[in-house]
Amino acid sequence: MKSMTCKQLGGACDLEFRANTFDEMAALSQKHGMEMHQKQDAAHLEAMQAMGELMKTPDAMKNWQDSKRKEFDELPEI
Ligand SMILES: [Zn+2]
Numbered sequence: 720m721k722s723m724t725c726k727q728l729g730g731a732c733d734l735e736f737r738a739n740t741f742d743e744m745a746a747l748s749q750k751h752g753m754e755m756h757q758k759q760d761a762a763h764l765e766a767m768q769a770m771g772e773l774m775k776t777p778d779a780m781k782n783w784q785d786s787k788r789k790e791f792d793e794l795p796e797i
Pocket residue numbers: 725726730731732733734751755763
């Protein structure tokens with residue numbers, strides 16, 4: 720199992736997610752992002768907007784995901 724923070728995954732806080740795979744990690748981060756969106760948390764809304772901009776460019780989004788996946792792969796097991 721590995722851990723990454725909300726910030727490491729393009730979010731805005733230090734909340735830690737723990738998962739066995741990158742896809743699981745991404746799903747946790749997305750779920751948290753949606754909760755924060757519902758609470759209209761300003762910092763997360765801003766971070767999500769930045770991600771939204773990134774998603775307009777398919778290559779940029781793919782590069783971002785690849786680099787995060789690599790970051791995940793390189794993390795030590797906890
Ligand atoms: Zn967060």
